[in-house]
Structures are given as C-alpha cells and as structure tokens.
Amino acid sequence: MVVTQLSTRLRHGEGNSTPTSGEARIRIRDVTLSYGSLQIIGGISLDIAPGETICVIGPSGCGKTTLLRMLAGLARPTSGSVELDGSVLGGPSRSVAIVFQDYGKALLPWRTAAGNVSLALEARGCPRAERPAIIRELLEKIGLGRHADKYPAEMSGGMQQRLQIARCLAQEPKVLLMDEPFGALDAMTRQALQDEVLGLVAITGATMVFVTHDLEEAIYLGDRIICLQPNPGRVGRVVDVRLVRPRDQLLTREDPEFLRLRRELYDIIKDDHQ
Numbered sequence: 193m194v195v196t197q198l199s200t201r202l203r204h205g206e207g208n209s210t211p212t213s214g215e216a217r218i219r220i221r222d223v224t225l226s227y228g229s230l231q232i233i234g235g236i237s238l239d240i241a242p243g244e245t246i247c248v249i250g251p252s253g254c255g256k257t258t259l260l261r262m263l264a265g266l267a268r269p270t271s272g273s274v275e276l277d278g279s280v281l282g283g284p285s286r287s288v289a290i291v292f293q294d295y296g297k298a299l300l301p302w303r304t305a306a307g308n309v310s311l312a313l314e315a316r317g318c319p320r321a322e323r324p325a326i327i328r329e330l331l332e333k334i335g336l337g338r339h340a341d342k343y344p345a346e347m348s349g350g351m352q353q354r355l356q357i358a359r360c361l362a363q364e365p366k367v368l369l370m371d372e373p374f375g376a377l378d379a380m381t382r383q384a385l386q387d388e389v390l391g392l393v394a395i396t397g398a399t400m401v402f403v404t405h406d407l408e409e410a411i412y413l414g415d416r417i418i419c420l421q422p423n424p425g426r427v428g429r430v431v432d433v434r435l436v437r438p439r440d441q442l443l444t445r446e447d448p449e450f451l452r453l454r455r456e457l458y459d460i461i462k463d464d465h466q
C-alpha cells in the first residue's frame with residue numbers, strides 16, 4: 193500500500209526504464225561551455241528517453257560534473273541548449289534533482305532525517321498534514337525507517353547518502369542526476385545502494401543520469417554508457433547495455449555480456465588515455 197502510494201505519486205506515466213524512440217525527456221543540443229577563454233564542454237548532443245538510465249564515464253577533468261550541472265540548470269551553456277520535455281531549461285527545476293558525492297555538505301546538520309526530507313516537501317508546497325506519511329514512506333523505502341529522528345552527524349556515510357537520495361525523491365523529480373554518489377562508500381554499502389536506486393527508479397519511472405569512475409558500476413546500472421573525452425569534453429563512444437533487468441549483484445556481474453562490456457569499456461578508456 194505504502195509503496196503503491198509512492199509509485200503512484202512519483203510515476204510520470206512512462207513506465208519503467210524502457211527507453212523509447214519517441215519524445216526525449218532530455219535533449220542536449222550542440223552544447224558548449226567555456227569559462228573565460230577555456231572551453232570545458234565542446235559540442236555535446238544527446239537525447240535521453242523517459243525512464244532511461246545513462247551512465248557517464250571519462251577521465252578526471254573531462255567535464256562530467258559540468259555536464260551534470262548543465263542538466264540541473266546550475267550552469268548555463270555558452271552555446272546550444274538543454275531541453276526538458278521540449279522546453280529549454282533556463283535554471284534549476286523541481287523536476288530535476290541532483291545527488292552529490294559530498295553528502296555531508298548536502299544535508300542540513302540541524303535537521304533530523306525526517307526534517308531533511310521534509311525540506312523538499314516544504315519547497316514543493318506539500319500540505320503540512322500530508323508530510324509525515326510521505327516522509328515515513330520514503331525513509332522506509334530507503335532503509336532509514338528506524339532513524340527518522342537521527343541527525344546527520346549521528347548517521348554513517350551510507351545512511352547520509354540514503355537520506356540525500358530520499359530527500360531528492362521527495363521532490364518527485366522526473367530526472368535524477370547522480371554525481372559519483374557512492375564514490376566514498378565501502379563496497380557492500382555501495383552495492384546495496386545501487387540496488388535501492390535501481391529499485392526506486394523502476395518504481396518511479398524517473399530518468400537517471402549517473403556519473404561514475406567505476407566501469408562496473410556503469411555497466412550494472414546503465415541502459416547506455418556515454419564515454420566522455422577531454423579537452424574539451426565531448427561524447428566519444430556510446431555503449432548500449434542490454435543486460436536484463438532487474439539486475440542482480442551476482443548473476444548480472446557473472447553474465448558473459450557483462451564481462452564483454454567491461455573489457456570493451458576498459459579498452460575505450462585505455463585508448464582515451466594514450
């Protein structure tokens with residue numbers, strides 16, 4: 193019942209992570225971005241379908257975070273445009289949520305877990321009376337049901353990152369942007385959160401753009417992997433991932449196709465470094 197309510201509220205009608213060839217949720221058109229005379233992004237075009245999960249990999253400094261900031265409306269392209277559902281994104285939108293690696297800075301230390309999630313509900317004008325049930329449901333879904341009254345400082349890194357994700361989902365985003373969200377976490381927590389995020393994306397039908405340095409994480413999560421090349425940042429190879437969903441930490445990673453993709457990405461990255 194609880195999950196049904198969540199999925200009903202959060203779903204946007206496009207079904208779960210099945211890319212379609214119809215209208216793009218995000219359309220990136222010939223985007224460049226320069227800081228002064230330094231060109232950081234050098235002409236990126238990409239369509240991302242509703243419900244699709246795109247993973248972005250590439251060498252340090254190639255512009256992954258900058259690209260994500262443009263998709264969030266936090267950085268303005270020098271030329272070209274980013275469209276969300278056919279409208280040019282002019283700035284931050286409630287339809288787009290971003291999860292940062294640095295969960296410590298993203299959370300308000302003086303608010304409890306429930307208070308931090310409430311922040312997103314307050315921002316979208318959710319009636320006060322409805323908030324406790326939604327907060328409870330989201331915290332339960334992300335495995336923090338028993339920690340609603342804890343402050344961020346009383347929580348582990350994995351719990352804080354879960355909380356940041358719960359807060360973003362409270363925003364009911366159509367697009368979830370993740371900037372190396374699990375980079376600072378241990379392997380087991382990381383795998384658990386990968387599965388939780390995939391589950392939530394499947395329930396809500398959200399479109400996800402996920403930046404990672406971890407090739408296996410990109411394959412495990414993605415429908416497509418965009419390999420960015422540096423100086424200036426541009427799309428190199430695009431790799432389709434046709435592994436079945438739901439994915440499974442053991443079976444998916446043992447799948448011969450997973451191993452083939454890992455080899456392919458490894459070779460691409462190696463070539464880009466030469």
Ligand SMILES: Nc1ncnc2c1ncn2[C@@H]1O[C@H](COP(=O)(O)OP(=O)(O)OP(=O)(O)O)[C@@H](O)[C@H]1O
Binds near residue numbers: 232252257
């Ligand atoms: N506000 C800014 N002013 C000037 N240069 C910037 C600014 N933000 C980023 N850059 C530069 O843009 C380039 C791309 O940075 P970005 O953080 O997008 O790369 P990245 O691929 O995410 O790197 P990493 O993998 O190390 O996180 C870097 O050379 C960085 O120094």
